Every structure is written in structure tokens, then in C-alpha cells.
Amino acid sequence: MERRSRTRVAVIGGGPAGLCAARHILSRPEAFDPPVVYEMTDHLGGTWFYEERVGTYDNGYPIHSSMYRDLRTNLPKEIMMFPDFPFDDRLNSFLHHTSVQQYLEKYCEKHDIARHIKFSTVVEKVKPVSMEMETGGAVTWEVISRSTRGDQNTQTFDSVFVCNGHYSDPHLPYIPGIEHFKGKVLHSHSYRYSEPFANKSVVVLGARASGVDISIELAQVNAQVILSHNTPTMSLPPPLGIRQASTVVGVLEDGSLQFQDGSVTQADILLFCTGYNFNFPFLCPSELGLDVQDLFVTPLYKYLLPPGFPSIFFFGICKIICPFIHFDCQVKFALAILEGSVKLPTQEEMEKEVQREMQRKQDTGVQVKHLLNLDKDQWDYYLDLARVGRFTPPQPVFESLYEEVRRQRQKDPQKYRQINYRLIDATQWELLEAPPEQTD
Structure with missing residues (x-):
């Protein structure tokens, strides 16, 4: 059918x-109207915008960002970047969050995106509207903001395009x-800096990126840290005393x-x-045929779209x-x-x-x-999307460097960020001898 x-x-x-x-979308004016971006x-900047407050904004909505003051990226800028927009090469590989926020602002400026953003605007309702007669059965979407x-x-x-992020609604197993615990309970979403924890006893639950990084921050202000997790014991630097x-x-x-092995501890x-x-x-997920659980959403074809409604897309659901x-x-x-391709x-x-x-x-x-x-599966996923979508897939050097950084992180979760890398070509990277000048 010819597009009207x-x-x-x-x-x-x-x-x-x-x-x-x-x-x-803006790069394809022949096929798309300029987008309306609701923010x-x-x-x-989303979660990269550091917000000192915790709790709620003045308008009563929950604070969105989970950024903490001293966070540095756990991926180097060489594989953090949008493929067509490199970071300033004078920056170290592992960036303070302010450099990522500045990068996003420059990206926005280069592509003239800001004038299409409706700031301070909350989307209250998105619902599918069937327009059988007019669109040959296609669904249109009503957005109430x-x-x-x-x-x-x-x-x-x-x-x-649903791009509302998933680092803002804390998961509390x-x-x-728990009602007997006499100390303070909080989620990393509300953690901003280590000083209030100085000399306290802290049990940190969970040993993914934020659990390990925050534990290291707390140990540096003499908190007595116990890192509680169900993964194999990690090699954390002995001087930290975690x-x-x-x-x-x-x-x-x-x-x-009480821990799983029967041992017991007190904590502040x-x-x-x-x-x-x-x-x-x-959204009403069931209306779209979706089952949204705390940590899982299904079914999403290619981790992106509900099969019954192939014109709404959920970006960045994968971890x-x-x-x-x-x-x-x-x-x-x-x-x-x-576009129909x-x-x-x-x-x-x-x-x-x-x-x-x-x-x-599951098998x-x-x-x-x-x-x-996704982790190691992400690279095959990108190749699959690129093959079907007919665009150039990410260069093999990204996967190679990703695996190298994983090895370095496992070897020393505290010091791996001192290493600097440089991409040579589509398949090769190199270590830089001395850190370049840090400008942030």
C-alpha cells in the first residue's frame, strides 16, 4: 500500500x-517526521544526569537517576560510544559520569535534537487505537502527556519508541x-557518596557492578563492609578489608x-x-499481550517488540x-x-x-x-539485527576489547580503570603506555 x-x-x-x-529518525527526513521526544x-541524559537529591522531584515524581557522585564507567569509552560519534580521545578510557553527560549533550547538539524534546513533560498514557478503515488495519498510538x-x-x-530506562525503580527482594532489623535499609538507587557511611558496619547485598564499586568506596572511608552474594568469591584487593x-x-x-551458611552478623x-x-x-502491558514482571518482560521479538503490536518498541531492555x-x-x-525494508x-x-x-x-x-x-551473546544479537535490518554491524574490535576489559576487571576490580586503550582499526586495539591528559 502506498504510504500517504x-x-x-x-x-x-x-x-x-x-x-x-x-x-x-532525524537522519531520514524522507521517511519520518521529526520525532516528538517526551522527557x-x-x-x-537520563540516568547519566547526576541528581544530588533522593526521593522525589518537586512535581512529586520519583527521582529518575541512580547516579552516584564518584561513579566512573566500568566500560572504556572506546566501547561506550555510539559507533558514529567517538568520545574526545584526550579523555582517559574509563570516564567520570560527568564526561558521559557532556558527551550526550554534544551528541544532542551535533544532531540538533534538543528542539524536538518536550522537557518537563510526563507521559501519562500510551494506548493503541485501531483505525481499521483508514490505515488498512494498522494500529496508531495515542500518547497523553x-x-x-x-x-x-x-x-x-x-x-x-519506549526509552524510559530501567535504572529508576529499585528491586528489593x-x-x-526484615522488620526486626534495627539499622538503616536503603537501595543503591538512593546512594550518592560514601562519607555518611564512614566507620559504620555495612552489609552490601549483591555483587554486580554497583555492589562491588560501592563496597570499594565504602571500604575507603573505613566502613566495615560485608559483601553478600551468591556468586563465586571474587578477588578483591586485601588492603580494602572487604x-x-x-x-x-x-x-x-x-x-x-543471618547468612545462608548459618553465620550471623550485626550491621548498622x-x-x-x-x-x-x-x-x-x-502502559497497560496486558493490552499489548505482554507479561511484565519485576525483572523480566515477555514476549518481545528480538528483545524489542510485542509480536501483536509491531509498531511499539522497547529499547535497552537487555542487561x-x-x-x-x-x-x-x-x-x-x-x-x-x-520503513518496510x-x-x-x-x-x-x-x-x-x-x-x-x-x-x-532456561535449558x-x-x-x-x-x-x-546478554553479555557474550550480545555480539551475535547485533550481527543478527544488522543482517536482517541491512545495516553495518558493530566492528569486531568492540567484542575483543569487551572481553579484555572483563578479564582485567576480574583480575583487579579496583585498579582495572587505570588502564587506557586505543582502537587501531576494525579488529585491533592497543594499550596506551601512559594515560592521556584527563580533561574532565
Whole structure:
């Protein structure tokens, strides 16, 4: 059927995924109207924008960012970047978060994105509207938004890109007896800096990136840190004095914490570094045929779209990825679908493919809460998207450097960020002898 007009896309969120979506939509003016980007805060950057406050904004909505003051990236800038927009090469490989925020602002400026962002505007409702007669059965989307001034607005789009991030709704696993704990309980979402924890006893739950990094920060201000997790013991530098323990399984009546191995400890603070829930408050997931659990969303074909509604896309749902490269591939694939250069299988075939993929993972022992972890599988995923979507896949050097950084991180979780890298070509990287000049 001949297209009557250009495709209108709503983008929800002005963080890295939303900016990447806007940049690629704007690069195809023959096929797409300029996007409307809805951003609930008064700034771009998403989770990279450091917000000292915790709790809620002035408008009553929860603080979105989980950024803490001294965070540095755990991936080098050489594989943090959007493939078509490198970081300033004078910067060290591992960046302070302010450098990433500045990078996103420059990306936005280069592609003239800001004028398409509706800042301080919350999306309240996204719903599919069937327009059988007019569009040959295609679904359009009604987006109802509200500005901080209270003005409500309704617009209709051909497609919706959900880029609202998933580092803002803390996941707090239930611990039996937690009501007996006499100290302070908080989630890393509300952690900003280490000084208030000086000389306190802290049990940190969870040993992914934030759990390890925050434990190291706390140990440096003489907190007595126990890192509680269910993964193999890590090699943490002995001078830090971080103890490792099995999972906390309960709190006893006297307020002490009990670990899986039966040992018990008292603590001033229990700090959950246990990840984040998926949260789409503007959607009715069941209406889209989606099951949204705390840590899992299904079915999403290619981790992107509900098979029954192939014009709404959920970006960055996967975990343990190179996020900016990931967004770039997903956006290009979504636009190829909307432009018509990718013909999707039937709804039933897409649902079966998602089911097969999830079953394959579970058969290898992957728990449901980890089904969206890609890690080493991300590179085959990008090749698949690029092959079907007919765009250039990420260069092999990214995977090679990703694996090298993993090795260095496992060897020394404290010092791996002192190493600097440089990309030589599509397949090779090198270590830099001396750190380049740090400009942030």
C-alpha cells in the first residue's frame, strides 16, 4: 500500500536511547517526521544526569537517576560510544559520569535534537487505537502527556519508541524478618557518596557492578563492609578489608542478619545493590499481550517488540551489554521495520521464536530473572539485527576489547580503570603506555 505521509514517532525518554532514536529518525527526513521526544525532567541524559537529591522531584515524581557522585564507567569509552560519534580521545578510557553527560549533550547538539524534546513533560498514557478503515488495519498510538504546569496534551503517532530506562525503580527482594532489623535499609538507587557511611558496619547485598564499586568506596572511608552474594568469591584487593559472605536469608528477632551458611552478623546499614524493576506506568502491558514482571518482560521479538503490536518498541531492555552500541543497533533495526525494508514473520511465528529462545536459555540453567542478560551473546544479537535490518554491524574490535576489559576487571576490580586503550582499526586495539591528559 502506498504510504500517504511520513511516519510519526513518539520517543519516551531523553536519555541515551531516546537521543539515539531521535538522531536516527532525524537522519531520514524522507521517511519520518521529526520525532516528538517526551522527557519528564528539565534536562537530557537520563540516568547519566547526576541528581544530588533522593526521593522525589518537586512535581512529586520519583527521582529518575541512580547516579552516584564518584561513579566512573566500568566500560572504556572506546566501547561506550555510539559507533558514529567517538568520545574526545584526550579523555582517559574509563570516564567520570560527568564526561558521559557532556558527551550526550554534544551528541544532542551535533544532531540538533534538543528542539524536538518536550522537557518537563510526563507521559501519562500510551494506548493503541485501531483505525481499521483508514490505515488498512494498522494500529496508531495515542500518547497523553502532561507538562509540569499541568497542561494535558494528546497526540497520535504511527509508532512509539519506549526509552524510559530501567535504572529508576529499585528491586528489593523480600528478606524474612526484615522488620526486626534495627539499622538503616536503603537501595543503591538512593546512594550518592560514601562519607555518611564512614566507620559504620555495612552489609552490601549483591555483587554486580554497583555492589562491588560501592563496597570499594565504602571500604575507603573505613566502613566495615560485608559483601553478600551468591556468586563465586571474587578477588578483591586485601588492603580494602572487604569480607565476602553468602546470601542474607533472614533477620533474627534481635536484629542480626543471618547468612545462608548459618553465620550471623550485626550491621548498622543494609544496602541493597539488587537491581531494578521494569516499570512502564504509562502502559497497560496486558493490552499489548505482554507479561511484565519485576525483572523480566515477555514476549518481545528480538528483545524489542510485542509480536501483536509491531509498531511499539522497547529499547535497552537487555542487561550486561555495551549500552550505546546496543541502542544504535536496535534503533536502526526498528526503523528498518517501519520503513518496510524488514518484513516481520507472522505474530504466531514471532511468539514461537521468543519462546524457543527463552526455553534454550532456561535449558542451560539460566534463571528467569537473568533471561534478559546478554553479555557474550550480545555480539551475535547485533550481527543478527544488522543482517536482517541491512545495516553495518558493530566492528569486531568492540567484542575483543569487551572481553579484555572483563578479564582485567576480574583480575583487579579496583585498579582495572587505570588502564587506557586505543582502537587501531576494525579488529585491533592497543594499550596506551601512559594515560592521556584527563580533561574532565
